[in-house]
Amino acid sequence: MSTEGQRIFAGQYRLDVQISSSLNCPMWRAMDLLLKRWVTLVLLPTSDLRSVKLLQESQAAAANDRRDVIAILDVISSGTITGDFLEDSRESFVGIVFEWLDGESLDQLLIKRGEGFDVETALQQIGIIANTLAYAHSLNIFHGRLRPHNLIFSQGQNVRLSGFGLDSALLGSDSTNGVAQDIKDVGNLLFAMITGMWPLVSVDTLPAAKSANTSELLLPSAVHGGISSGVDQIYRRTQTGEFSSMRQVIDALSVGEVEVVENLQARVTRFTANSVSWHPEDGSNTSRFKSISVAAIAVAIFGWIGLQLLTSNFQSADSVEESISSPLPDIVITTPTGTGEQVVISGISTYDPFGDDTENEDLAPLAIDGDTNTAWTTVPYRLATMSKSGVGLIVDLGAETLVTKVDLEFTSEGHIAAIYVGDTTTPDFSTATKIGQTDGLSNVASVVVKEPKISRYVFVWLTPDLPKAKSGKYQGGIAEITVFR
Structure with a gap:
């Protein structure tokens, strides 16, 4: 099958149409070129800190093989999109492949x-x-x-x-x-x-x-x-x-189903049990009078019942309308402003959730020592992708602090880094706030926060691809991190 003019992810999945989604990341219908089947493909840039948790959660969820769950078919930690008409892009994505379901x-x-x-x-x-x-x-x-x-x-x-x-x-x-x-x-x-x-x-x-x-x-x-x-x-x-x-929920739902059926049967039984069949004798004036009297009484009774039900329904409608209408209060949102002062950094540590949980940990303080001639560096990698979603540093500000800007100096050009803020050293990547990203065009970068955030920790997350070092391998390095309030 020719792939000319097509977009192929990780060499296997041809992107077809993008699917509307509320997940804040691209979702595609894609063709698995190897197995010749449609799949659902979720793509998240590896520079997005949520990609770490996405990989962890998806790998765990893939063990659920129950048929009434939409199955995870493949988990790709790092892949790129290629195509004849695409410019050379270094951006890599985490890819989660689900079975395709029409519905x-x-x-x-x-x-x-x-x-x-x-x-x-x-x-x-x-x-x-x-x-x-x-x-x-x-x-x-x-x-x-x-x-x-x-x-x-x-x-x-x-x-x-x-x-x-x-x-x-x-x-x-x-x-x-x-x-x-x-x-x-x-x-x-x-x-x-x-x-x-x-x-x-x-x-x-x-x-x-x-x-x-x-x-x-x-x-x-x-x-x-x-x-x-x-x-x-x-x-x-x-x-x-x-x-x-x-x-316990399942048991309660089962009881609820039985009650619904029994209530329906009970209503039908009561209706049929109270039905009256009456056959008057032919030619009997007394019977005819009784018939007319009973009919008149029945009309009066059912008319009264109908009036009560009608009145009750109108009252119920009013109460329903009242219960579901509630004015929303006006919300005034104010954005904090900073002073431009440099924050005194309390500490720094490496963050390597996809490695051995340490990445030249002893060199981390060199990224905040005020000397651009010293630097924290990653270990050398054979591949620019590091075979993982990234590695980085966690900067401790000592207390919750308004963060308005982060200045970075790398050891060379070509560093792509995502900057996040949060309130824990073991962040939930899905809720950590991304405040900016470097483009790799220079060895220095300044990330200005459009909406300043109050946080204790700043995360500098180096993403694939790493720049090539003089040794011929791939290695990242951060010479200095400066945070401003």
Whole structure:
């Protein structure tokens, strides 16, 4: 197959069309040229600090081989995009390859339907999701950030779960307690599937279900009629921490399904049991009078019942409208301003999560000693890609400090570095804030922060490709780091 005029990632995946995504990174439908099949390809520059966690989370999630999970087929730690019409680019990407699935996400399906699922169907579908998560939990794998776009429905309405190792790495986990968060999110998905809205905030393309009383938990029955107290109770227990395992959620959902069916059967039974069949004798005036009297009484009774129901419905509609309408307060955002003073750096250490956790650690202080003739350097590498996503330094400012600018001097041109700020020496790469990046055109660079951040640590992350050293191998080096408040 000719690849002329095409974009090929890592020599194997031909990029076809870019897919709309809320993950803040490119997602493509791609053709696996080796296995001749369509795949979903997520690309994240190795210069993005989130790439470290993305690799870690995806490698762990790949062990989940359950069929109702969209499988991870390949994990590529560093690859480039090539093509005849592309300029020579040194940018490399982490690539996560998922199986391709034709279908619609839950939010797309709800918008298309214009209404939520019936309660029985919702309980059944959420039960499938809960079983899927229970299996993942048995492997010590947690989703951590379930949203409507993670539920994919095929044309046969079979539901499958996506986003393991992806959403939490790129967007951050909602909680450090994986089991508790997944249980809470299962409840939120049940809420959305029944009501067509997401609790309290707008998520994906679904509107927010809001309550005027923010001190109380908003229940599904408050925004949608016909929902039993049993379903409300299941939702409440997922949100308040009463369930300690996904198995307990599964059991409760099973009971909920039975109650829905039994309630329906009971209503039908009551209706048929109270039906009256009456046959008057022919030619009987007394019977005719009784018939007319009974009919008149029945009309009066049913008319009164209808009036009560109509009045009740109008009142319910008003209460629903009141419960879901809540004015949002005006938010005033102020951006802190700096003084331009140089920050006294408290300490510095290397950061090498894909290596041996140390990269010439003893040389790190040379990057903050005020002498540009001394430098911290990486170990020499045979390949410019280092065979990993990067390596770097963590600068300790001693306390939370406003960071407005970071000046860097490298040992040579050709250094591509991403600069982040954070509040821990073991950062969650998905939530660390990137404040800038160097272009490698010069050995000196000044990163000015557009929106100054208050943080304790500054991360200088060297990404592939490293410049070539005089020895013929590839090596990075930082002579001086200066931080300004």
